[in-house]
Amino acid sequence: MKLRFLGAGREVGRSALLLDDTIMLDYGIKMAEPPEYPVNGVRPQVIILSHCHIDHSGLVPNLMDLEPDVFMTPPTADLSNLLLRDSLKIAESTGVNAPYDSRDLHTFMYKTKTVDYRIKFQTHGYDVEFYDAGHIPGAACIHVTSKSRESLLYTGDINTSDTRLVSGAVDFPDADYLAIESTYFSKEHTSRKETEAAFINSLKNTLDIGGNVIIPAFAIGRTQEILMLLDAHGIRPYVDGMGKEAYEIMMKHPSYLRNPTHLKRAFDNAIPVKSSRRGDVPMESSVIVTTSGMLNGGPAMYYLNKLHDDPKSKMMLTGYQVEGTNGRMALDTGIIENNGVLQQLRIKLEHYDFSAHAGDKELKEIVRDFCDRGTKAVFTMHGDNTEGFAAWIEEELGVKAYAPAVGEEFDLH
Known part of the structure; x- marks a missing residue:
């Protein structure tokens, strides 16, 4: 299994993780001025979207010329269409060069296949399953098992606490490798x-x-x-x-x-x-x-x-x-x-901290649970202090942990 971190490395935004040069997990935009995009030049055959927020979904239509297979939950499909159309409309009204056009958006919706939580599916020889991430309606952690039977759990954005809108994430599978968001590492949420x-x-x-x-x-x-x-x-x-x-x-x-x-x-x-x-x-x-x-x-x-x-x-x-x-x-x-x-x-x-992300205590509990069940290595991403989180994992849990920089690649064979 080979991982390339094309965005969200030691930063919040533009999540993009490429698996074996084949499967793209999210492909988002960093909402800065000007916007920042993931590392370019990739040609995935499959795109799997964790949820609709622009920092995870915002550049997916740009890849439609590759005619990839596209998978996400039903709410994520509908909400992504709403957000991406709005982003294109704003770009056109302000004279900004958008990274995709209406034809790309049409192709994106046409290519999308929707799958509910806990329904296993296959694509290009990989087994995939969505787990409720507790972040927003339809947000999913993505569990991928490779052709060599190694498994990765990519959390996307995750929350284990209930909000008024959605219930917190409670159920995770075993995984050889874990790629976890780190937005609130070292920061506790007020109740x-x-x-x-x-x-x-x-x-x-x-x-x-x-x-x-x-x-x-x-x-x-x-x-x-x-x-x-x-x-x-x-x-x-x-x-x-x-x-x-x-x-x-x-x-x-x-x-x-x-x-x-x-x-x-x-x-x-x-x-x-x-x-x-x-x-x-x-x-x-x-x-x-x-x-x-x-x-x-x-x-x-x-x-x-x-x-x-x-x-x-x-x-x-x-x-x-x-x-x-x-x-x-x-x-x-x-x-x-x-x-x-x-x-x-x-x-x-x-x-006010109405965050839909896990706080410091919850992030540590998630990682501890995975490592107790045999996870071999953890990759911390999507945070301002991913290096601190990786150091905590190695020191406290004795499990190999990495805080990838944007563009960094890991061969896990």
């Missing part, structure tokens, strides 16, 4: 209960003084979870952006949701905002859940333009802010770039 209580308390305090609350949220996963949280506390928000379309797709796959009844109620109770009617949203004691989660465009920038100078109002970030994004700049400097204009934020800025 969800504490995070939710602090979030709701802060939000209500702002509403009580007549301020507005902007909640930038990822369209897939975070928007739905935040609306469920607000609904549970009797708060009726406005919802703007692609999270509405993502919700409609999720409701077509209820078996992938923890509580589809509550999700439906949360969206039924929210007030949808059309792009042409944003001016109708009252700028007094309003809660607005909107994309994009890292402030790289989207309707969030419209509302920030209205409220950036209002110290009574508040912006509550709910997700990881990648280096190089507008959201990270806002956190680090109190300044954002809005349509080419730098704006000093007088609006209050808060950041």
